[in-house]
Amino acid sequence: MTTEPAGLRERKKQATRRALREAALRLALERGPDNVRVDDIAEAAGVSPRTYNNYFSSREQAIVAAVIADRGSRVAAAVAGRPANVGLADAVIDAIVEQYAEPGEDARNALLMITTRPALRDAFIDAATAVERPLAEAIAGRLGETHDHTPRVLAASVAAAVHVALERWLQPAGASLVTDELVVSSGSLPELLRSVLAPLRPALDAAASAGTE
Amino acid sequence: MTTEPAGLRERKKQATRRALREAALRLALERGPDNVRVDDIAEAAGVSPRTYNNYFSSREQAIVAAVIADRGSRVAAAVAGRPANVGLADAVIDAIVEQYAEPGEDARNALLMITTRPALRDAFIDAATAVERPLAEAIAGRLGETHDHTPRVLAASVAAAVHVALERWLQPAGASLVTDELVVSSGSLPELLRSVLAPLRPALDAAASAGTE
DNA sequence: GGCACAACATGCGCGCACGCAATTTTGCGC
DNA sequence: GCGCAAAATTGCGTGCGCGCATGTTGTGCC
Numbered sequence: 001m002t003t004e005p006a007g008l009r010e011r012k013k014q015a016t017r018r019a020l021r022e023a024a025l026r027l028a029l030e031r032g033p034d035n036v037r038v039d040d041i042a043e044a045a046g047v048s049p050r051t052y053n054n055y056f057s058s059r060e061q062a063i064v065a066a067v068i069a070d071r072g073s074r075v076a077a078a079v080a081g082r083p084a085n086v087g088l089a090d091a092v093i094d095a096i097v098e099q100y101a102e103p104g105e106d107a108r109n110a111l112l113m114i115t116t117r118p119a120l121r122d123a124f125i126d127a128a129t130a131v132e133r134p135l136a137e138a139i140a141g142r143l144g145e146t147h148d149h150t151p152r153v154l155a156a157s158v159a160a161a162v163h164v165a166l167e168r169w170l171q172p173a174g175a176s177l178v179t180d181e182l183v184v185s186s187g188s189l190p191e192l193l194r195s196v197l198a199p200l201r202p203a204l205d206a207a208a209s210a211g212t213e
Numbered sequence: 214m215t216t217e218p219a220g221l222r223e224r225k226k227q228a229t230r231r232a233l234r235e236a237a238l239r240l241a242l243e244r245g246p247d248n249v250r251v252d253d254i255a256e257a258a259g260v261s262p263r264t265y266n267n268y269f270s271s272r273e274q275a276i277v278a279a280v281i282a283d284r285g286s287r288v289a290a291a292v293a294g295r296p297a298n299v300g301l302a303d304a305v306i307d308a309i310v311e312q313y314a315e316p317g318e319d320a321r322n323a324l325l326m327i328t329t330r331p332a333l334r335d336a337f338i339d340a341a342t343a344v345e346r347p348l349a350e351a352i353a354g355r356l357g358e359t360h361d362h363t364p365r366v367l368a369a370s371v372a373a374a375v376h377v378a379l380e381r382w383l384q385p386a387g388a389s390l391v392t393d394e395l396v397v398s399s400g401s402l403p404e405l406l407r408s409v410l411a412p413l414r415p416a417l418d419a420a421a422s423a424g425t426e
Numbered sequence: 427g428g429c430a431c432a433a434c435a436t437g438c439g440c441g442c443a444c445g446c447a448a449t450t451t452t453g454c455g456c
Numbered sequence: 457g458c459g460c461a462a463a464a465t466t467g468c469g470t471g472c473g474c475g476c477a478t479g480t481t482g483t484g485c486c
Contacts, residue, residue, distance in 0.1 A: 009433070009482055038472065048436050053473060150412045152377050157370035157413065164365050199363045200370065202419035203412055222452055222463075251442070261466050266443060 017055050019045040024059075025066035025110060033063065033117055060123035067110050068127050075099045076134035080141055088142055088208035089201045092135070092158060096197065097190045100162070115170050125166045132159045143207060150207050157200055165189070165196040230268050232258040237272075238279035238323060246276065246330055273336035280323050281340050288312045289347035293354055301355055301421035302414045305348070305371060309410065310403045313375075328383050338379045345372045356420060363420050370413055378402070378409040 023044035027036045038059050042049040056062040078095035102108060114120040136155035143151060169189055236257035240249045251272050255262040269275040291308035315321060327333040349368035356364060382402055 007483075012482090013434085049472095050437070050474090051435055054435075057473070059472070149377060149381070149409045153374045153409050153412045156373035156377050157416075160369035160373040161366045164362060164369050168362070196362045196366050199366045199420055200416055203370075203414075203416035206415035207412055220453070225452090226464080262442095263444090263466055263468090264464085267465075270443070272442070 016045065016047060016051075020047070020052060020055055021062045021066040021069075024062035028063050029110065029113065033113060033120060058123065060120050061127075063120060064114065064123045064127050067107055067114065067124070068130065071099055072131045072134040075131050076138040079135065079138035087205060088139070089204035091142065092139065092154075092204060093194065093197045093201075096131075096158065096162065097193050100193060101190055121170055125163060125170070128162045128166060129159055131162070132156050135159070139207075154200075154204060154207060157203065158197065161196045161200055162193065165192045168192060168196075229258065229260060229264075233260070233265060233268055234275045234279040234282075237275035241276050242323065242326065246326060246333060271336065273333050274340075276333060277327065277336045277340050280320055280327065280337070281343065284312055285344045285347040288344050289351040292348065292351035300418060301352070302417035304355065305352065305367075305417060306407065306410045306414070309344075309371065309375060310406050313406060314403055334383055338376060338383070341375045341379060342372055344375070345369050348372070352420075367413075367417060367420060370416065371410065374409045374413055375406065378405045381405060381409075 020041060024036070024041045027040055027044060036059075038052055039049045041059075041062060042052040045052075052062075056065065075095050078098060079091050082091035082095070102111065114124050132152075132155045135158060136151045139154055140146070140151035169192055233254060237249070237254045240253055240257060249272075251265050252262050254272075254275060255265045258265075265275075269278065288308050291311060292304050295304035295308070315324065327337050345365075345368045348371060349364045352367055353359070353364035382405055
């Protein structure tokens with residue numbers, strides 16, 4: 001299903017893409033992100049600097065992409081893989097939390113580097129938008145063929161909530177607004193994710209029950 | 214309430230900001246957006262080019278800002294202004310639709326220009342994110358003092374839905390050729406907005422009823 | 427196999443975004 | 457008024473994003 005044989009053309013493209021993002025991350029970790037120019041990444045990946053920008057539209061994107069990789073499709077697969085008797089809300093929320101649970105040791109200090117540089121931090125947060133499209137298709141699969149905007153909107157909302165969670169999570173110590181209250185940047189990411197996704201539960205449930213009626 | 218007297222400092226800043234965005238839009242309409250450099254905008258507004266980037270982080274942002282202006286605070290005000298007996302969902306949805314109903318003749322051909330240039334189109338769509346923060350506060354005001362993430366998440370979801378609507382609205386209908394001009398594919402924007410916001414209704418209602426319990 | 431075409435890689439050039447440090451303006455207490 | 461600290465403006469320099477024109481490589485059709 002997900003195994004497209006694909007032509008030589010497509011395979012080379014994917015190879016170049018992964019070569020670029022891995023080179024970007026490796027160099028950034030070795031010398032620090034500020035001491036890596038686009039030219040260096042391109043050279044390390046064996047392509048011209050101009051070609052780099054055919055794959056990534058910013059320097060930060062490549063570094064972040066190496067950490068995120070294909071989180072989008074993994075989330076989509078996780079949603080699709082949940083048994084049919086669990087509700088849509090649980091399927092989606094569990095899939096998100098599961099895929100954002102941080103794994104490897106190597107990814108951990110990559111994240112450490114990312115969170116310290118504002119530009120990288122922003123790119124990382126924005127990358128959450130990438131789940132929207134695959135997630136929308138997975139949701140559509142569970143809702144049956146509704147050809148309105150519901151799956152897109154739900155997926156976009158979930159992505160937006162994740163966005164909020166990541167912002168909160170990476171916030172150094174926000175200068176609070178009018179009411180300064182003890183806002184602890186707080187607990188684990190999974191916990192935070194469940195917390196921000198909770199308000200969307202009614203919308204997910206409603207869409208699911210509307211689909212099965 | 215919203216009328217901060219503000220010091221001279223803040224007033225001059227706002228004046229500069231509006232001078233910049235209005236100059237940007239005017240020049241873009243006069244000569245076409247591709248024939249306007251940031252230096253021109255800065256000069257027309259009477260500031261240095263470097264200062265321009267203290268206010269707007271891209272050339273397109275200023276042009277788009279002139280059309281959007283303070284839609285964020287207008288939406289927030291509209292939400293806050295709805296009588297207390299109408300539900301949160303209706304308050305929010307009506308406020309959004311109302312503020313996105315296109316008014317002036319001048320704004321109309323500005324939109325025409327924006328929709329044709331991809332860079333401007335993207336900037337315009339992304340600008341919908343600006344409603345998030347004011348809307349969150351307005352929602353928080355209606356929900357009473359819940360100090361969890363609910364208002365933020367709901368506002369972000371609404372913004373995301375608007376995002377989807379704008380994408381759909383400005384999409385040149387699939388892989389269309391470059392031949393068209395001003396093709397607004399599907400129905401009216403208000404209609405589209407109500408359609409994409411409908412799936413979020415349960416979430417808004419649930420938050421409201423949880424607040425009043 | 428060869429040929430026409432489409433997709434991709436590359437070089438060039440132009441503006442642009444932004445960090446940094448120096449300079450001017452604003453707000454405030456005296 | 458006076459002076460001083462915070463904030464805003466400005467110039468400069470550097471690297472970057474991308475449109476365009478051109479060379480190169482994979483793909484479908486006969």
